[in-house]
Amino acid sequence: MSELATAETKPAKPKQSLSLYSNFRDYGLLMALILIMLFFQSTTDGTLFRPVNLTNLVLQNSYIIIMALGMLLVIVAGHIDLSVGSVAGFIGGLSAVMMVQWHIHYIPAALLCLVAGAVIGAAQGYWVAYHKIPSFIVTLAGMLVFKGLTLALLGGRSIGPFPPQFQLLSSGFIPDFFPGHGIHVTSMLIGVILVGLMIYSSIHRRIKRERHGYEGEPFMLFAGKNLVIGGLALFLCYLMASYKGLPNVLIVMAVLIALFTFVTRHTTIGRRVYAMGGNEKAAKLSGIRTERLTFLTFVNMGVLAALAGLIFAARLNTATPKAGLGFELDVIAAVFIGGASAMGGVGQVMGAVIGAFIMGVMNNGMSIMGINIDWQQVIKGLVLLSAVVFDVYNKNK
Amino acid sequence: MNTILEMRNISKSFPGVKALDNVNLSVTEGEIHAVVGENGAGKSTLMKVLSGVYPHGSYEGEICYCGEERQFRGIHDSERLGIIIIHQELALVPLLSITENIFLGNEQARYGIIDWEYAEKRTRELLKKVGLNEDPATLITHLGVGKQQMIEIAKALSKQVKLLILDEPTASLNEKDSDALLDLLLEFKAQGISSILISHKLNEVEKVADRITVLRDGTTVETLEKEEISDDRIVSSMVGRELSDRYPKRTPKIGETLFEVKDWVVYNQVHPDRQMIKGINLNVRAGEIVGIAGLMGAGRTEFAMSVFGKSYGRRISGEVLLHGRKVDVSTVGKAVENGIAYVTEDRKTYGLNLIDHIKHNVTLANLKGVSSSGVIDDYAELKVANDYRRKTNIRSSNVYQLTGNLSGGNQQKVVLSKWLFAGPELLILDEPTRGIDVGAKYEIYEIINKLANEGKGILVISSEMPELLGICDRIYVMNEGRLVGEMPASEASQEKIMRAIVRAEVRV
Numbered sequence: 001m002s003e004l005a006t007a008e009t010k011p012a013k014p015k016q017s018l019s020l021y022s023n024f025r026d027y028g029l030l031m032a033l034i035l036i037m038l039f040f041q042s043t044t045d046g047t048l049f050r051p052v053n054l055t056n057l058v059l060q061n062s063y064i065i066i067m068a069l070g071m072l073l074v075i076v077a078g079h080i081d082l083s084v085g086s087v088a089g090f091i092g093g094l095s096a097v098m099m100v101q102w103h104i105h106y107i108p109a110a111l112l113c114l115v116a117g118a119v120i121g122a123a124q125g126y127w128v129a130y131h132k133i134p135s136f137i138v139t140l141a142g143m144l145v146f147k148g149l150t151l152a153l154l155g156g157r158s159i160g161p162f163p164p165q166f167q168l169l170s171s172g173f174i175p176d177f178f179p180g181h182g183i184h185v186t187s188m189l190i191g192v193i194l195v196g197l198m199i200y201s202s203i204h205r206r207i208k209r210e211r212h213g214y215e216g217e218p219f220m221l222f223a224g225k226n227l228v229i230g231g232l233a234l235f236l237c238y239l240m241a242s243y244k245g246l247p248n249v250l251i252v253m254a255v256l257i258a259l260f261t262f263v264t265r266h267t268t269i270g271r272r273v274y275a276m277g278g279n280e281k282a283a284k285l286s287g288i289r290t291e292r293l294t295f296l297t298f299v300n301m302g303v304l305a306a307l308a309g310l311i312f313a314a315r316l317n318t319a320t321p322k323a324g325l326g327f328e329l330d331v332i333a334a335v336f337i338g339g340a341s342a343m344g345g346v347g348q349v350m351g352a353v354i355g356a357f358i359m360g361v362m363n364n365g366m367s368i369m370g371i372n373i374d375w376q377q378v379i380k381g382l383v384l385l386s387a388v389v390f391d392v393y394n395k396n397k
Numbered sequence: 398m399n400t401i402l403e404m405r406n407i408s409k410s411f412p413g414v415k416a417l418d419n420v421n422l423s424v425t426e427g428e429i430h431a432v433v434g435e436n437g438a439g440k441s442t443l444m445k446v447l448s449g450v451y452p453h454g455s456y457e458g459e460i461c462y463c464g465e466e467r468q469f470r471g472i473h474d475s476e477r478l479g480i481i482i483i484h485q486e487l488a489l490v491p492l493l494s495i496t497e498n499i500f501l502g503n504e505q506a507r508y509g510i511i512d513w514e515y516a517e518k519r520t521r522e523l524l525k526k527v528g529l530n531e532d533p534a535t536l537i538t539h540l541g542v543g544k545q546q547m548i549e550i551a552k553a554l555s556k557q558v559k560l561l562i563l564d565e566p567t568a569s570l571n572e573k574d575s576d577a578l579l580d581l582l583l584e585f586k587a588q589g590i591s592s593i594l595i596s597h598k599l600n601e602v603e604k605v606a607d608r609i610t611v612l613r614d615g616t617t618v619e620t621l622e623k624e625e626i627s628d629d630r631i632v633s634s635m636v637g638r639e640l641s642d643r644y645p646k647r648t649p650k651i652g653e654t655l656f657e658v659k660d661w662v663v664y665n666q667v668h669p670d671r672q673m674i675k676g677i678n679l680n681v682r683a684g685e686i687v688g689i690a691g692l693m694g695a696g697r698t699e700f701a702m703s704v705f706g707k708s709y710g711r712r713i714s715g716e717v718l719l720h721g722r723k724v725d726v727s728t729v730g731k732a733v734e735n736g737i738a739y740v741t742e743d744r745k746t747y748g749l750n751l752i753d754h755i756k757h758n759v760t761l762a763n764l765k766g767v768s769s770s771g772v773i774d775d776y777a778e779l780k781v782a783n784d785y786r787r788k789t790n791i792r793s794s795n796v797y798q799l800t801g802n803l804s805g806g807n808q809q810k811v812v813l814s815k816w817l818f819a820g821p822e823l824l825i826l827d828e829p830t831r832g833i834d835v836g837a838k839y840e841i842y843e844i845i846n847k848l849a850n851e852g853k854g855i856l857v858i859s860s861e862m863p864e865l866l867g868i869c870d871r872i873y874v875m876n877e878g879r880l881v882g883e884m885p886a887s888e889a890s891q892e893k894i895m896r897a898i899v900r901a902e903v904r905v
Binding site: 208266267268269271272275281282283284286287341 | 746768771
């Protein structure tokens with residue numbers, strides 16, 4: 001999916017159609033998301049894009065997206081983690097016990113929770129990586145264990161409320177330094193600067209590519225793509241700025257998405273995860289320490305599940321024994337809708353993020369439409385299946 | 398005596414390779430007919446044609462069996478007529494019992510309900526026939542390889558076999574088990590069952606075969622009658638081909654000793670009490686191409702993999718020296734860092750990430766070479782990939798082609814590129830040209846020569862003796878985990894190598 005790739009696959013003129021096709025594949029998922037959004041925008045009489053609803057959409061899905069980042073790496077490495085929902089719930093409970101019952105300051109408490117997540121990930125990853133126990137079984141066991149531990153920890157009750165400062169993690173918005181304009185100016189400025197940076201860097205990449213003698217995609221396509229994505233980002237940013245501004249959690253999410261995109265595309269460790277998922281034996285014989293790498297992907301997953309647990313607890317402002325129930329299904333579905341392969345070795349961070357948004361928009365849109373939760377499940381299941389069938393069909397063509 | 402099988406002018410092509418070219422084979426009733434030839438001569442392909450694995454229409458020529466022309470569409474057709482093939486890799490399910498395995502796919506059932514009592518009774522009869530005294534309920538996994546081989550034969554007997562085909566049946570058996578199996582073949586012969594025996598072990602072939610057909614490069618060389626059979630005759634018939642100019646010329650520039658292995662001992666990965674490599678000492682000098690000859694199962698791959706980061710085996714002992722200094726090869730990473738590279742035998746399973754493109758495969762063993770503090774420089778990587786694509790002449794539209802879509806020769810060049818970029822001093826090549834067409838082979842030889850001329854040490858493992866003779870400066874012969882011969886290539890010949898192996902077999 002790297003832009004270098006799409007540029008390189010067409011050294012000669014007759015190959016142009018191929019580049020359009022691969023572009024279509026790369027951006028097909030984004031287009032699907034836009035179409036789904038437009039669909040619900042019309043069926044909900046414009047409720048979907050209302051600033052308050054859009055903000056809610058981000059808040060509701062942030063923890064799924066954050067876990068999807070870790071799950072993407074786990075799945076690319078050729079494994080699965082079924083325990084993330086239970087782990088998130090457990091960490092939420094742990095944070096409540098620490099902050100509410102033991103009155104530990106929220107910053108050290110949150111950090112301890114992240115460390116606990118890392119330890120949980122390490123405990124599971126140890127069996128998968130060093131003892132070759134199938135991850136499906138290890139994390140299924142983890143799912144049961146942490147579901148039970150959550151109940152035990154909370155004694156079957158809900159614990160809350162959290163300190164107001166901690167709640168801001170989920171329900172807070174970035175401060176406005178230029179108040180009194182009827183619109184959140186700081187948020188708008190951040191949006192404009194980020195879109196500007198994005199366009200600048202893609203122009204920069206294009207120039208660098210041409211300087212190295214590689215022909216880029218056709219100029220119109222390049223310009224159109226940047227305009228559409230930039231415009232869409234600015235539009236969404238404007239909508240949120242006209243409500244309360246950018247949520248804190250959106251900033252956390254954006255930083256993590258950028259970080260994981262960079263790690264998977266441009267670092268040696270990311271490359272090694274893909275190589276291991278593609279052919280573990282070959283990776284091992286190329287000098288990659290596959291056991292340690294597998295272990296680390298699970299540690300990473302544990303930390304992200306813990307972060308998601310904190311965000312979810314802060315959002316509800318209470319830790320309940322039912323928190324995190326079924327999250328793993330949404331997270332795994334998001335990664336597969338995003339084009340990852342169950343065999344490992346294939347998958348992109350942006351794909352997983354868009355996959356999570358597709359699930360989120362469908363949840364949100366169908367709820368507004370008043371579709372019952374039972375039929376929502378049916379429809380979501382069918383969407384997951386058809387997305388993967390579409391992918392497999394495309395690959396075999 | 399009647400002819401039971403007559404295969405006439407069989408030809409079979411795979412993309413880019415002609416595996417069989419007008420092969421003839423005729424077997425008479427109650428005969429043990431041996432088929433011999435080097436690896437890749439077409440023996441297994443011929444048997445797959447006969448048993449219907451390659452269905453009628455995918456090959457040319459005709460098969461006459463029991464006096465009629467046959468057109469097998471699948472293995473079922475040939476089995477129904479009593480042609481049973483036992484492959485080199487046994488087709489038994491380890492966690493099922495002897496009875497269940499013998500009647501797998503041929504269950505003793507009425508209306509889909511299996512009559513286990515009857516099945517067990519028949520199993521006992523069959524086991525008796527093959528001379529086994531085992532409980533039919535024993536799981537296959539609890540039997541040794543020798544007994545498993547006998548179960549395969551019992552399974553064949555359960556299907557009313559008339560023509561039994563055995564592909565390298567004794568390759569993984571010890572001498573006692575081999576003898577039992579050969580005796581069984583002689584017994585079947587007395588009962589009028591014909592057998593086709595494919596084997597590398599000439600002493601066994603000479604012991605039981607009535608006639609021997611020799612294949613070479615996909616063609617029939619000749620069929621020897623019982624009284625014509627002798628070691629010399631078979632060997633010269635097997636290898637009698639011109640080396641001519643299938644190998645690029647090279648003037649070796651050999652320097653100091655570069656690489657040494659001392660007293661290398663390795664035990665089996667699965668059965669830690671079985672010694673696989675029994676004390677090997679060898680050396681490679683700078684600029685030298687050294688070959689290791691031997692039959693399949695001689696332990697050459699196991700040796701190479703155990704040296705390369707202990708990727709095979711347990712309880713490994715011995716020393717590895719580079720430039721006279723002892724080096725640590727306990728992990729692949731350390732072996733690579735110390736300048737050792739190993740191009741694996743099976744490039745698809747062990748060499749390439751087939752779902753990723755050429756660029757990512759080429760840099761995988763040396764990501765440090767295209768990155769700084771863990772961040773990969775895309776353009777540096779692209780430059781490396783393009784350089785090696787040009788140097789090794791990989792034929793693809795660009796470096797973004799998936800390696801899974803390349804031909805065998807080009808895949809091998811990608812694997813070679815990967816290891817060249819790792820900058821090794823010693824390159825171990827395991828069957829570097831297996832499954833590659835002649836043209837690509839030549840290119841690979843040229844790359845190997847170039848590396849040697851740059852002063853690197855090359856260790857080549859190959860089952861194709863002409864290849865070793867064509868490219869090497871010196872050849873070691875390995876058999877059963879030991880080195881049983883060493884000769885300069887100028888004095889070596891296929892006969893000499895074969896004799897070294899055969900002599901060792903007899904001695905063991």
